[in-house]
Amino acid sequence: MASPESAVNGPTMTAGAASKSLRNAFGGVIAFIILVLIGVLAFSIRLFSVIKYESVIHEFDPYFNYRVTQFLSKNGIYDFWNWFDDRTWYPLGRVIGGTVYPGLTLTAGTIWKVVNSLNIPLSVETVCVFTAPIFSAFASWAAYLLTKEVKGPGAGLTAAALLAMVPSYISRSVAGSYDNEAVAIFALVFTFYLYIKTLNTGSLFYATLNALAYFYMVCSWGGYTFIINLIPMHVLLCIVTGRYSSRLYIAYAPLVVLGTLLASLVPVVGFNAVLTSEHFASFLVFIIIHVVALAYYIKGILSPKMFKVAVTLVVSAGLAVCCAVIAILIAVVASSPTKGWSGRSLTLLDPTYASKYIPIIASVSEHQPPTWPSYFMDINVLAFLVPAGIIACFMPLTDSSSFVILYIVTSVYFSGVMVRLMLVLAPAACILSGIALSEAFNVLTRSIKFQLPGIAGNPSIASEENGSSTVVAPNDIPKTEEAAKEKPAKKNRKKEKENVEKKPTPSKTEKRLLVLPLEASVIAVLLLVLLGAFYVVHCVWAAAEAYSAPSIVLTSHSNDGGLHVFDDFREAYSWLSHNTDVDDKVASWWDYGYQTTAMANRTVLVDNNTWNNTHIATVGTAMSSPEKQAWEIFHSLDVKYVLVVFGGVVGYPSDDINKFLWMVRIGGGVFPHIKEPDYLRDGQYRIDAQATPTMLNCLMYKLSYFRFVETDGKGFDRVRRTEIGKKHFKLTHFEEVFTTHHWMVRIYKLKPQRNRIRGKTKKSKSSRSVSSKRDVRGKRNPWH
């Protein structure tokens, strides 16, 4: 069918081929320029925080990463690898080399070193602040490559443009948000791209690159378990739906072996790469794919009759072996109390697990399930383009499009469990929406093109394309190879090729039938462009207003439109660094640990790493106890200063009184003499006149509201919107040393022990023995 046509069209074909290659080159240049612009867009949209506030590191976790990067840049990699930090979790310390994901800090440290060796004097802080926008540009380019493998360059460019702007990704990668996800999302998308590329080409070279990219992902983020579970799931899906091919084996088997080895190289993961349940899926599918490969091989070399005999023999023997192996596996896994999964992974599978067993994981606000509006806020228009993209992936279904479908389905489930994982949903949503938009534009512009007057010669050119393309492209090679070979300049060239690949022979007649009315197509194109415009407007608004605030500096607008800045946190940390000794220990709730060590350079008891629940419970108990007991707890831990955050004067809602319920719960979880009902009146925490006496006497209340009545005479708490219960009281064991300008951070010093006890030593000894007898009968307070 094809050859006589091509023989007849010989001379015209060479001319056509020349113009086609020119158009392809032109298209390639345009695609390159668009990609550069997308990178610039991704970088600039994240600069709002630097423009509106200043180039400062945001939030809490980035301060720890910043401190680690400072250490790395000052002391070199060997000291960093072996670093034992004694300025945090006093008196336990923390092995930083073995418990931190080094990808982000090593990346930023390398960039800093390279840039400084080129004599560009960037400070470590600047590099840290701008790492995230740079890597978001890289992530958009990786999304372009991935979607190009799945559907073609047009879809790739659309997906890249969408990912550059999607608010969910902006929220965690804005300039200043120096956290693991900044680098990890790029690593995630790039690893998936290399996997799909290996699957499509079957080249071992890309398989090696895939394993190296996976290594980078393991270095960067704990979310790498998503990759090592999603890829085996996809392999299993391909096997079960009969799409097994030797390319699948090449894509998967080297990744498992090399990936497991590389994952064990990272100290944080270590032997968990082979011992925890999170990785067992990959091993299981590794075994399964070998069995399937062997089966296909034997099927290939035997006659069908013999193959049936072989199958019956193998099935009966293999089942026995399988059952034995699975029984061993189940025994090993069931012997561990958490069935081999870590606490955070269990929370993902069973969302109620954390609230029942690990209150610390439940208390982090980013671990809560998202609300419905947050989907629209975070991925906006993409939320209803994704189903269209899923349908487009089914026409036709290739290995790569089935992978993308699996990716979106699993990420939607996990994003529903934890709001923090909306971030993993964002690239999948962008890819599928890019595919949907690209397909829609294809259909519409094709309809317009074939109905425009004066394109009478087009059908013959189309038939020539028909002929040449059917020679070049057999039906079963995935579309991506074709699209990868020829980058079309305009969308209509690509449409024709797609059209050809879908229906090679009857395409000439069917092309006429698949055309929409001209006016409808024009209006539809305009509407789609409008949709894109709304998306852009929303993204820019979200980036500028919602996600650019560094939580270390707060602002509010005064009545005359001016901006009032609340810089209390940095004021307090700088007071600490200037007015206390280097070895003084500061106690506060764990939220502020990273910032205190990074900015104030003082030793803290607990910080955001929250690896030791008992230590946090000790601090929580101290905050919930009366003054004397709290003083004793803190004194036993060598604490000199206590820091509390109080928002009642200015109306800052995330202060320690609002977090107090977690202090009670976590403390009460370890020390049973703290009972939550003691602090509740009618099931609520209250600080007004109706509060319980335990609440009014606890350390947190006293440290927050000491001298509070002097601010307005009545003691009206702006956050809780009531007057406080106990207004005039003195502190017996603590003294106030500093309160910031807006009363947001208050620092107290432990008063030293009295030199002599006035008089009553004998009586106090007997009273102490009486009180200790009482304590033994009741709940034991370990500090008495």
Add this chain to the structure above:
Amino acid sequence: MGRSSTVKETQALFQSLRSAYAATPNNLKIIDVFVGFAVLTAIIQVVYMAVVGSFPFNSFLSGVLSCIGTAVLAVCLRIQVNKDNKEFKDVAPERAFADFILCNLVLHLVIMNFMG
């Protein structure tokens, strides 16, 4: 009765397997022997670990995974070099071998780093 027929069938099966396998070209057979050697080495290491104990675990892991890794990579090479495989007919065997070498280099670099 059923048993003798299954025995006969099994014998016929092995005969046909052997004759079909004898027809494969020599270079593929060399690769198969290499794969068998690698798997055998891995099994020996596992047996040794079962006898002696698994400390230090990273050495055991790196040893076993290097054997399994070379086996897997050799199978991938065999897939790509096999002339009966229609999907790979435009990949030169030299290219396949070069990829194999590269992947092995990375694998053994990691092994040497991890062995401790």
